[in-house]
Structures are given as structure tokens and as C-alpha cells.
Amino acid sequence: VAGDSKVTVTVAAGTATDGTLGGAPTSYTVTASPAVSGGTCTVTGASGSCPVTGLTNGTAYTFTATATNTAPGTSAASVASASVTPATVPGQPGIGAVSSTGPPTATVTFTAPSSDGGSPITTYTATSSPAGAAAILTVSQVSSGQITVSGLTLGTSYKFTVTATNAAGTSAPSVESASFTSTYAVGSTGPGGGKVFYVSTKGFTSTGSACGTSCHYLEAQTALAPAVTWCTIQNRLVEGTFGTVIGTGFSNTQLMSNSTYCSEGAGASARAASGGGYSDWFLPSKDELAELKAKSYLVNNWNHAWSSTQIDARTAWISGANSGIVKETVLLVRPVRAF
Secondary structure, eight states: OEETTEEEEEEEOOOOSSSOOOOSOSEEEEEEESOOTTOEEEEESSEEEEEEOSOOTTOOBEEEEEEEOSSSOBOOOOOOOOOBOOOOOOOOOEEEEEEOSSTTOEEEEEEOOSOOTTSOOOEEEEEEESSSOEEEEEOSOOSEEEEEEOOOOTTOEEEEEEEEEETTEEOOOOOOOOOEEOOOOTTOBOTTSSEEEEEEEEEEOOTTSTTTTOEEEEEEOSSOEEEEOSSSSSSOOOTTTTOOSTTOHHHHHHHHHHSTTOSSSHHHHHHTOOGGGOOOOBOOOHHHHHHHHHTGGGSSSOOOBEEEEEOSSSEEEETTOSSOEETTSOEEEOOEEEO
């Protein structure tokens, strides 16, 4: 049985071949090969086990035993045992940077320990603190690597440790990583599958959205919705849809959807979007659309698109224009959502 710098060997009496029995063995001497200083151990009695110490972890050894009784003395050596390699748990891994392209994941960078303990490392495990998120990277052997940990909570600050495991067991954990807070960045893929194009650390209100008064992000669908007019019936004022600032797009769009003049058109098209299984997509307000236009590289085939901000009975704001455009114009729809 392999251990840390040792192997424990079990011996038992063989069968005498010369026809004369001098009695049961009183002791056994076990010897390692290749030879090492002090690489023997003694079992007292008719059978038993003893540890051969002073071995080198990671080196394969075989063992022979001789038996001694009161007469005629010491036997020939046994045949060699199967090869056994002593080992211990790996050393402590190193910890590196933690990064993410957005919740609920974090990528933990680590370096291999200076010693694998004499047995190849088979897995590295990253664990979060506070608890609740862990991931395992299965390897044959690596000098460094990354582990992606999922299941993180948005806005929570985490630290991570990494352990290494081989056939002998699991190492002590690495030192803790620097603190990492689970957040989205511009360009991250949002929970609805769109691209995050606006981030607010202070937060904003988007009445009607799932985030309510605690919204921090806007994401946009990358796929194009069909080009449509602003509303079904033109030259009619839709009461209330004048919000321009970030956070007013949903309420504008909801007013459009509830209007008898807008059973079809840009607002209805945006509200019908269902990316990620969410039903709170909307037509962005003037300022929300301006933010998206500034990050147009995140979405496909950018062109002028409708906002949900009405100017008057005849016109509404569009992206990239200093004035409105008549509502019967056919333009693209860019559904967005707040979270």
C-alpha cells in the first residue's frame, strides 16, 4: 500500500520445499528495489505488515521478503512484488486573476503546485466564498489553467480558492483570490441573450420591467425585427409617449401597445419579442436608442431605427437624427430590455 515516502508491505509464511520444517517464521525482512538507504523493514511474528520508509515519491519500487525461523535460519528471498509508487497529495496550487464576461460565471486562473506529490494531478477544483459555486477541471496534468465557475449571484462579491487532487488525495487550498464582484459589462451577453449596451452603477427605474426601480443594465437583441411604421394609424397623437430619458422606453411602449392606433407597428413588434423567455422587451426611448446607436458595433446590420418617443401627432424620434420623422416611414425595430 503506497503512502507518503513509504510503502506498507504485508507478508505471510510460504511453504517449505526441503521437507524439514524448523518451525513457523519468527520474523520477516522486507527490502525495497531499487535500494535506498534504510529501505528495509521487519515484521515480527508468523505474518504481518511493516512500512518501508525513506522512499522517493513518484518512483516505482518492488519489494522482496525473507523469512527467518529458529532453524535452519533465513529463507531465500520471495519473488518481487508488483510495482508500487509512493505518493502524497499535491502541493498548494497558485491563484491568479478572476475575470468574467458576465454573470452568472467567473473564470478563475490558477497555476499548478511545485510538486504533484508523486502522482499525476487529475482534477483542479475552484470554490467560491461565500459558498454556493464550484467547478472542477479534469486534467491529466497542466502547468496552469482556467476554471469557469457558474451559479454566481449578480452584485455579490466573491473570493475563490483552488485545490489539486491526485490518487493520494486533495491538496491544501490555494490562498484566496482578490475580491471579484459578479457584474455585467458593455458587450456581455445579457440574461435575455442580447448584448448589454448600457451599464449604470447608480441604477435607474424602468416601470413595467422586471427590475422595476432597481435596474442597472439595458440589453438589445442582435437579430433584426421586421421594418414597420411607427403605429398602425398615422397622424394620431398617442397620449403620454413623450419620455426621452433612460428608463422611459418600457412605459412609452406600453402606452403604444394599449392605444387603439397602435395595434401593429414598432411598439407592438418590440413587445412581441421573447428572447431568453422574457416578455418585458420594449421599444427604446430616444436616449436609450442613442446609447444603442453609440454601441451599434454590438448588433447586426445597424441602420436607422424607431424610438418609442413621440414628438407630436405626425412624428417620432429615430436613431441618429436631430429631428423626428413622419410615423408612416418604414424603419427597423430594435427590441431592448432593462434588468
